[in-house]
Amino acid sequence: MGHAYTPGLRVAPETLVRRERRLPLKGDVCVAVGAAVGPESVVARCELPGNVQTVNLAAKLGVDPAAVGATLLKPVGSPVALEETIAEAKAMFGLMRNRVTSPANGTLESVSSVTGQLLVRERPIPVEVNAYVRGHVAEVLPGEGAVVESRAALVQGIFGVGGETHGPLVIATAGPGETLAASHLEPGHRGAVVVGGDHVSHATVLRARELGVRALVVGGFDDRDLRELLGRDLGVAITGQEELGVTLVLTEGFGRIGMAARTWELLSQHAGKVASVSGATQIRAGVLRPEILIPLADDHGSAHALEAEGGTLEVGTFVRVIRQPWFGRLGRVAELPAELAALDTEARVRVLVVEFADDRTRATVPRANVERLAG
Amino acid sequence: MIPAPDSIRSILATDCGSTTTKAILIERGDEGYRLVTRGEAPTTVEAPFEDVTRGVLNAVREVEELRGRKLLDGDTILSPQRGDDGVDLYLSTSSAGGGLQMMVSGLVLQMTGESAQRAALGAGAIVMDVMALNDGRRAHEKVRRLRQLRPDMILLSGGTDGGDVKRVTELAEIIAAADPRARLGAGYELPVIFAGNQSAAPMVRACLESRTALTVVPNLRPSLEREQLGPARDAIHELFMEHVMAHAPGYKKLMTWSPVPIMPTPGAVGLIIEKVAKRDRLAVVGVDIGGATTDVFSVFRVPGAADDATVFNRTVSANLGMSYSVSNVMAEAGIANILRWVPFAVDEVELRNRIKNKMIRPTTIPQTLEDLVIEQAICREALRLSFEQHKALAVGLKGKQTARDISDVLDQTASGSSLVDLVDLGLLVGSGGVLSHAPRRAQAMLMMIDAFLPEGLTELAVDSIFMTPQLGVLSTVHEAAATQVFERDCLVILGPCVAPIGSAKPGSPCVTVEWAPESGAASRHVVAFGALRCVPTAGERGRLTATPERGFDLGAGKGKTVTRTVRAGVVGLVIDARGRRPFALPEDPSARIGKLREWNRALDLYPREV
Numbered sequence: 001m002g003h004a005y006t007p008g009l010r011v012a013p014e015t016l017v018r019r020e021r022r023l024p025l026k027g028d029v030c031v032a033v034g035a036a037v038g039p040e041s042v043v044a045r046c047e048l049p050g051n052v053q054t055v056n057l058a059a060k061l062g063v064d065p066a067a068v069g070a071t072l073l074k075p076v077g078s079p080v081a082l083e084e085t086i087a088e089a090k091a092m093f094g095l096m097r098n099r100v101t102s103p104a105n106g107t108l109e110s111v112s113s114v115t116g117q118l119l120v121r122e123r124p125i126p127v128e129v130n131a132y133v134r135g136h137v138a139e140v141l142p143g144e145g146a147v148v149e150s151r152a153a154l155v156q157g158i159f160g161v162g163g164e165t166h167g168p169l170v171i172a173t174a175g176p177g178e179t180l181a182a183s184h185l186e187p188g189h190r191g192a193v194v195v196g197g198d199h200v201s202h203a204t205v206l207r208a209r210e211l212g213v214r215a216l217v218v219g220g221f222d223d224r225d226l227r228e229l230l231g232r233d234l235g236v237a238i239t240g241q242e243e244l245g246v247t248l249v250l251t252e253g254f255g256r257i258g259m260a261a262r263t264w265e266l267l268s269q270h271a272g273k274v275a276s277v278s279g280a281t282q283i284r285a286g287v288l289r290p291e292i293l294i295p296l297a298d299d300h301g302s303a304h305a306l307e308a309e310g311g312t313l314e315v316g317t318f319v320r321v322i323r324q325p326w327f328g329r330l331g332r333v334a335e336l337p338a339e340l341a342a343l344d345t346e347a348r349v350r351v352l353v354v355e356f357a358d359d360r361t362r363a364t365v366p367r368a369n370v371e372r373l374a375g
Numbered sequence: 376m377i378p379a380p381d382s383i384r385s386i387l388a389t390d391c392g393s394t395t396t397k398a399i400l401i402e403r404g405d406e407g408y409r410l411v412t413r414g415e416a417p418t419t420v421e422a423p424f425e426d427v428t429r430g431v432l433n434a435v436r437e438v439e440e441l442r443g444r445k446l447l448d449g450d451t452i453l454s455p456q457r458g459d460d461g462v463d464l465y466l467s468t469s470s471a472g473g474g475l476q477m478m479v480s481g482l483v484l485q486m487t488g489e490s491a492q493r494a495a496l497g498a499g500a501i502v503m504d505v506m507a508l509n510d511g512r513r514a515h516e517k518v519r520r521l522r523q524l525r526p527d528m529i530l531l532s533g534g535t536d537g538g539d540v541k542r543v544t545e546l547a548e549i550i551a552a553a554d555p556r557a558r559l560g561a562g563y564e565l566p567v568i569f570a571g572n573q574s575a576a577p578m579v580r581a582c583l584e585s586r587t588a589l590t591v592v593p594n595l596r597p598s599l600e601r602e603q604l605g606p607a608r609d610a611i612h613e614l615f616m617e618h619v620m621a622h623a624p625g626y627k628k629l630m631t632w633s634p635v636p637i638m639p640t641p642g643a644v645g646l647i648i649e650k651v652a653k654r655d656r657l658a659v660v661g662v663d664i665g666g667a668t669t670d671v672f673s674v675f676r677v678p679g680a681a682d683d684a685t686v687f688n689r690t691v692s693a694n695l696g697m698s699y700s701v702s703n704v705m706a707e708a709g710i711a712n713i714l715r716w717v718p719f720a721v722d723e724v725e726l727r728n729r730i731k732n733k734m735i736r737p738t739t740i741p742q743t744l745e746d747l748v749i750e751q752a753i754c755r756e757a758l759r760l761s762f763e764q765h766k767a768l769a770v771g772l773k774g775k776q777t778a779r780d781i782s783d784v785l786d787q788t789a790s791g792s793s794l795v796d797l798v799d800l801g802l803l804v805g806s807g808g809v810l811s812h813a814p815r816r817a818q819a820m821l822m823m824i825d826a827f828l829p830e831g832l833t834e835l836a837v838d839s840i841f842m843t844p845q846l847g848v849l850s851t852v853h854e855a856a857a858t859q860v861f862e863r864d865c866l867v868i869l870g871p872c873v874a875p876i877g878s879a880k881p882g883s884p885c886v887t888v889e890w891a892p893e894s895g896a897a898s899r900h901v902v903a904f905g906a907l908r909c910v911p912t913a914g915e916r917g918r919l920t921a922t923p924e925r926g927f928d929l930g931a932g933k934g935k936t937v938t939r940t941v942r943a944g945v946v947g948l949v950i951d952a953r954g955r956r957p958f959a960l961p962e963d964p965s966a967r968i969g970k971l972r973e974w975n976r977a978l979d980l981y982p983r984e985v
């Protein structure tokens with residue numbers, strides 16, 4: 001068990017990213033292979049079938065279900081408008097006429113001679129899929145969408161909320177250990193992706209939203225504030241569909257935790273460039289991590305991908321402790337004892353001795369409770 | 376090819392859990408089959424590895440090192456055994472990568488919908504949603520939901536044989552309209568099992584055969600009075616291997632290593648629980664708490680049945696677990712319910728962050744005693760919620776015509792009442808990392824007592840090192856080996872628990888218990904209401920006689936004595952006079968903390984006061 005845990009996060013100065021941009025239903029693809037695209041370029045569009053409304057014609061007109069077909073004023077499949085009369089029948093020995101109007105704008109879908117029900121389908125809902133990231137179309141998925149390829153710097157976060165967005169990168173704090181406060185934000189950040197330090201509060205997120213900031217990238221966030229932001233306790237970590245007005249990406253975790261130096265440096269290097277950001281996270285069963293993509297000047301050509309941190313722990317490996325009592329502290333592996341050691345809990349597990357970078361003190365930590373960091 | 380049982384000298388079995396892959400090595404010696412060692416490694420089904428076999432190889436490598444035997448030949452398992460190298464049989468269970476995620480549907484939610492749910496859960500699946508004509512959703516909402524969920528498999532039921540055809544076809548049409556894609560692998564058709572009204576099969580075929588991998592099996596509810604889940608369960612197991620597992624990362628390779636099909640973990644644990652219940656003629660509840668899901672199994676007598684007929688139920692609580700799902704335990708139970716089990720003040724902001732960090736970094740373990748206590752508090756709530764869900768589903772058939780008198784006519788809930796009767800419960804078995812690896816066995820025992828609140832007289836046991844799944848799959852090919860290892864190395868008897876039903880003022884008389892071990896001196900214990908007592912039990916078995924005070928019941932009636940021979944356990948006899956129906960913790964925080972500390976001391980739960 002010499003393997004350090006890694007959530008599989010990537011921090012790559014240059015890599016070739018491919019993003020599949022797919023419609024929820026079959027539709028039209030608007031781009032060709034090789035076409036240059038920007039984050040807002042529409043690559044495919046379709047129409048989702050509208051909702052279905054039911055009308056009990058037999059009851060409303062007072063006719064036998066078998067006879068409702070004859071009461072329709074337009075054939076099935078015809079477009080109808082809201083409140084338009086769609087069926088009528090004589091009543092009171094022919095002295096009166098009962099009428100039924102359409103409950104929606106749409107089309108007459110079907111009528112049943114068994115139940116006497118009429119279905120009106122509302123108008124289709126148009127859906128467009130954009131390219132999300134600047135690059136070029138590498139592949140067209142006929143009727144479904146396209147694959148956009150981009151040579152970009154990539155930072156994967158550990159957790160995020162909110163959908164896809166993009167904007168120029170703004171480094172708002174002096175360093176990775178400084179907390180992003182409302183005072184760091186200004187009207188000029190409208191439309192930007194703002195990078196902060198170790199923490200952001202709910203109040204600052206609200207201020208960012210008010211100013212029109214598109215995304216915040218910080219080290220940590222409190223779960224209590226996440227609850228405030230979402231309006232509920234997040235149970236299962238499947239996110240990305242929230243409509244919050246601002247996307248939030250955590251690079252390190254929950255609580256106050258300084259952004260890893262390598263992440264901070266990479267983002268700082270690209271300050272001012274347009275970044276595409278997604279908060280979508282799915283921890284399990286097809287892991288999906290939030291990301292910050294910064295397309296590089298020339299998106300064609302080869303690129304090398306940096307693999308995830310991980311692998312064997314050795315004396316000297318730079319690590320971060322990821323559980324109490326030293327959660328978030330950084331240091332180097334000083335010893336890797338082979339034998340099991342008893343913890344405060346009395347559990348006997350594989351451990352390592354870490355020498356903390358800040359004060360050179362040493363502590364014994366379960367090997368399962370560290371993650372490797374570059375540096 | 377599976378070797379003949381007599382020729383098997385050694386068995387290697389793995390369980391690929393969502394967080395950890397566990398390997399056990401069993402060898403045949405002079406006294407039969409015994410567990411010789413175990414190893415574990417993080418599961419590697421998720422990114423960045425996306426190959427389950429890497430975690431399996433890492434876990435087996437640990438077994439190799441500990442046993443000093445060569446089991447691997449490069450990146451494959453050496454089989455059959457040659458000299459001291461390799462093993463004669465390798466087998467595996469799996470719940471990694473999300474397990475088997477299913478969507479089920481029936482005509483009426485409470486009838487065929489519920490039967491379909493039981494069939495899927497019984498086969499070890501996670502039920503993502505139950506779709507029925509009366510579920511309150513309109514057709515387009517159902518279509519949208521099917522598209523969103525992307526299940527591994529759909530079980531379509533509905534109607535009794537010879538009954539409604541049109542509405543069953545309607546359900547098939549909804550599935551066809553959704554044209555759902557499978558979760559894993561883009562290039563294969565979604566498996567759909569039709570187990571409904573057989574007269575509707577031609578219409579369902581016409582609708583679904585061209586766009587899904589459709590299998591038609593006998594109706595799971597041929598009549599309102601009868602439920603037959605076997606054919607649907609078998610089809611689920613078969614399709615799980617053929618379609619789902621074959622597309623999960625690395626499983627294709629893993630499947631070639633074993634002559635025995637990979638079994639979903641809950642299916643394997645269920646087999647063992649059923650066998651124990653049958654052998655000991657006991658009502659049994661088993662629980663397996665994992666990182667992502669918690670599975671509960673129960674075998675109870677059929678109420679009103681003249682013979683010893685029993686009914687087996689299994690539920691999988693998809694989002695209640697100790698790592699990936701830990702945050703959902705907090706969301707569903709509420710932070711106050713978790714904190715009620717913690718005997719010290721905790722800052723809520725800090726606790727919430729800790730829980731979320733465990734969710735995003737699921738393989739970490741508690742290092743401090745305080746952290747362990749918090750994790751065990753979360754475990755109590757995960758177990759409690761899973762058991763609630765189990766009780767809600769382990770019910771008699773709804774919609775069944777039963778003979779009723781005039782007073783029942785107005786009571787529409789007469790059928791469909793829960794089959795779980797805690798007074799009848801004879802044995803409660805726990806498995807899963809947080810229970811099996813609890814540093815002290817008493818911790819596992821109290822976690823289970825607090826969560827399940829057994830009533831009357833119940834024996835408790837725990838899986839020693841979390842190997843029930845592997846023994847479950849082994850029992851399908853070598854029952855003798857599985858039984859021997861289960862008895863000798865797996866099942867650890869914790870002890871009996873005496874819990875009178877009733878309530879009184881704290882300190883007033885509650886119950887008197889006499890313990891007479893087969894060898895050694897008998898002892899007598901008078902326990903007052905509100906107290907928890909642990910009596911060490913030496914030897915193998917003993918005679919237990921418990922007499923509740925008037926107003927308290929141990930299952931034989933108020934004030935009536937209960938006598939039974941029970942197994943002694945490693946923790947001892949626990950007399951739980953804290954009350955049942957209701958069991959209540961003090962509302963005042965300092966009184967509650969005081970009580971929790973008193974109970975922890977009574978069971979010598981932790982090395983120091985926390």
